[in-house]
Amino acid sequence: MEAKIAEADFWNNPAAGQGVMRELTRLREQVGVWQTLGRSLADTLELAELDDEALREELSAEVERLSGQVELLEFQTLMSGEYDDENAILAIHAGAGGTEAQDWAHMLQRMFIRWAEQHRMTVEVLDTSAGDEAGIKSCMMSVTGRYAYGWLKSERGVHRLVRISPYDGSSRRHTSFAKVEAWPDVAEEIEIEIDERDLRIDRFRASGAGGQHVQKNETAVRITHVPTGLVVSCQNQRSLTQNTQVAMNILKAQLFDLARRNQTAEIAALKGEDVDAAWGSQIRSYVLQPYKMVKDHRTGHEVGNTQAVLDGRLDGFMEAFLRHSVGQGAPATEENTAIPEE
Structure with a gap:
């Protein structure tokens, strides 16, 4: 990825370039944690090899700290899903x-x-x-x-x-x-095509605390995706444009998640997995x-x-x-x- 960023035409597609940069930043953070831990372990092993009585208290504290880090990293492996580290x-x-x-x-x-x-x-x-x-x-x-x-x-x-x-x-x-x-x-990292003909967009006044806080213009928005019945509304941004953009991003995330869960359900059906008897409770x-x-x-x-x-x-x-x-x-x-x- 770093080699790709160094190419002369990398920023010809700004949207794709930003996606690569986000992914690279995420990977650097993940790798950096392990690299830092590796260096700390190496330093601690060198300290232990000295077998110095005066250093034993310091060594014990460092081992406890490293053990806590390892336990945290072990727990994070439970969140190994493709999108688990996302907002x-x-x-x-x-x-x-x-x-x-x-x-x-x-x-x-x-x-x-x-x-x-x-x-x-x-x-x-x-x-x-x-x-x-x-x-x-x-x-x-x-x-x-x-x-x-x-x-x-x-x-x-x-x-x-x-x-x-x-x-x-x-x-x-x-x-x-x-x-x-x-x-x-x-929403910013996935490509989902939404046909505008499938959308019903309603505008209304945002509710507020009353008095000067009541919106006099229709800045709130409600978007209905007719084929799936998904409904998203947003009213906390300052303008109609901002509320619409936030609502569209949420709709994209919902459509993406719906498709992902439908695929999981199809695979489960093909595998013949048991259905939980308590489903719906x-x-x-x-x-x-x-x-x-x-x-x-x-x-x-x-x-x-x-x-x-x-x-x-x-x-x-x-x-x-x-x-x-x-x-x-x-x-x-x-x-x-x-x-x-x-």
């Missing part, structure tokens, strides 16, 4: 249940934002549909950071909440559902009453500290899913798409 687009949809389900969707949005912040990732809310009384009906966010999709693909599916509803005057226990979707944000339950527990139904991983999980402590669930997927030989892109009725 992600995350969507949350409230299920049936009105205000209770919409509040649950908002709680999930906060949970994922907290998780991303803990991993020093950047989150941008691209579109939000506010709830009737509280919470949100749906939202779409971009999560920018290395392995964002590799982590978040484990969250695809239906999430179930059991609690005493703060919106029920009789203080009854309610069960709510919300669906989480995730796609790799690869929740992947994880968050129980706040009568006891406190969060349990992932795919892996059996569970945690009693529900508040920590809702504050973004999700790594244990994500890692358990990734290890389970590798151990079972199952594709890590399997998801539950149907939101159960209450």
Whole structure:
């Protein structure tokens, strides 16, 4: 790739050139980690060969540091999918249940934002549909950071909440559902031809906080891809052009992911793989009453500290899913798409 960049006509195609540069930067980062580790190991071995009593404390600390790095790299091999190291687009949809389900969707949005912040990732809310009384009906966010999709693909599916509803005057226990979707944000790196005749584009005024924040022009956009029924909307950018571009990028990512999952399903059908009997049910339950527990139904991983999980402590669930997927030989892109009725 470096030799290709050095060719005189490399930048004759700027778009292709930028794609090569992005890929080269990614590969350099990956190789650089291993090269740095290799040098550190060589230095540590030389230190050990000295067999100096005065250096043993320093040597022990260095071995511990290198062991941590190796464990991290070993874990990252679980995210060896073609797009696992890409940014992600995350969507949350409230299920049936009105205000209770919409509040649950908002709680999930906060949970994922907290998780991303803990991993020093950047989150941008691209579109939000506010709830009737509280919470949100749906939202779409971009999560920018290395392995964002590799982590978040484990969250695809239906999430179930059991609690005493703060919106029920009789203080009854309610069960709510919300669906989480995730796609790799690869719109700028893939070639997908979209026929404009297949699109229905609606423009509307972006909602705001009121007063001077209410848009007087139609800057928000909703794009429907008629053949697949995919609908994407964006209203958080400053202009109609910017919202349209963001929405088109999200649509490209969704179409790409849909084609990729359809191909996986076709291969699975040809191989005659078993279908999970629990397909369509929740992947994880968050129980706040009568006891406190969060349990992932795919892996059996569970945690009693529900508040920590809702504050973004999700790594244990994500890692358990990734290890389970590798151990079972199952594709890590399997998801539950149907939101159960209450």
